[in-house]
Amino acid sequence: MExxxxxxxxxxxxxxxxxxxxxxxxxxxxxxxxxxxxxGFEVARGELFAVIGPNGAGKTSILNCLNGVYRPQxxxxxxxxxxxxxxxxxxxxxxxxxxxxQNLGLFEQLTVIENLMLGRHHLMRTGMLxxxxxxxxxKREEVEHRAAxxxxxxxxxxxxHRHTLAGLLPYGVAKRVELxxxxxxxxxxxxxxxxxxxxxxxxxxxxARYLVEVRRELDLAMIxxxxxxxxxxxxxxxxxxxxxxxxxxTGTPARIQRDPxxxxxxxxxxx
Ligand SMILES: Nc1ncnc2c1ncn2[C@@H]1O[C@H](COP(=O)(O)OP(=O)(O)OP(=O)(O)O)[C@@H](O)[C@H]1O
Ligand SMILES: [Mg+2]
Numbered sequence: 001m002e003x004x005x006x007x008x009x010x011x012x013x014x015x016x017x018x019x020x021x022x023x024x025x026x027x028x029x030x031x032x033x034x035x036x037x038x039x040g041f042e043v044a045r046g047e048l049f050a051v052i053g054p055n056g057a058g059k060t061s062i063l064n065c066l067n068g069v070y071r072p073q074x075x076x077x078x079x080x081x082x083x084x085x086x087x088x089x090x091x092x093x094x095x096x097x098x099x100x101x102q103n104l105g106l107f108e109q110l111t112v113i114e115n116l117m118l119g120r121h122h123l124m125r126t127g128m129l130x131x132x133x134x135x136x137x138x139k140r141e142e143v144e145h146r147a148a149x150x151x152x153x154x155x156x157x158x159x160x161h162r163h164t165l166a167g168l169l170p171y172g173v174a175k176r177v178e179l180x181x182x183x184x185x186x187x188x189x190x191x192x193x194x195x196x197x198x199x200x201x202x203x204x205x206x207x208a209r210y211l212v213e214v215r216r217e218l219d220l221a222m223i224x225x226x227x228x229x230x231x232x233x234x235x236x237x238x239x240x241x242x243x244x245x246x247x248x249x250t251g252t253p254a255r256i257q258r259d260p261x262x263x264x265x266x267x268x269x270x271x
Pocket of ligand 2: 059060061102
């Protein structure tokens, strides 16, 4: 390790760092409906990349292609140089892609801790949840996973709710637990589908604060799909605006807000 670093320094010029995620020419059709047409973008390590667009623009479809739920007819997706397209959702999760859902995806009959532990499932080698073998490696693993989950509980301030059934949580807290479960997967890329949908102002501000905190504490990139423009403009490094499955513009929040094509896509359709 040390020697590698030295050699890098001797070589002088910094190596060009490839983007974490590369999406090229993504095209997705459902029968006659084109959900995505030639969508391409890159996400750098640690970047918070937002995707905006009117209802039906194809935002969720992009996330579904990224995590393998949808198979695009055309295009490629690579994560750290490894091809994602064509792989199963489980394989993609194991490569470090986690997500939350537009409609809450928690197990309502399980407690907060149990829901978070499920996020660790793909990292478990000894099938702890099915076997419950309490010795040797299984025991060590259990301790390791518990510790990881405890860190998330602390980060997202979920202590008061740890033994509450997910189905009984207030909506804002439930959304935070869902975020926690995705984080428990220790992702390098986190996909957030409308994390503040249906939240009141206070809950939205809380979520924004937690997302900032997550970015500060954890080394991951995020793709944020959201209708709440204030949240997007406050948090995102760059924004992709979509309209009817077509990329309209990509740029910094300030640029996107002023882009006439983006204004047209929103005002032309929605008002
Ligand atoms: N499984 C599916 N079967 C058929 N059509 C689909 C499917 N998933 C998405 N679509 C269509 O693809 C288009 C894009 O949908 P998508 O859900 O990606 O939009 P969205 O931008 O997430 O919208 P919203 O803001 O309402 O969540 C829509 O026309 C939608 O009806
Ligand atoms: Mg959607």
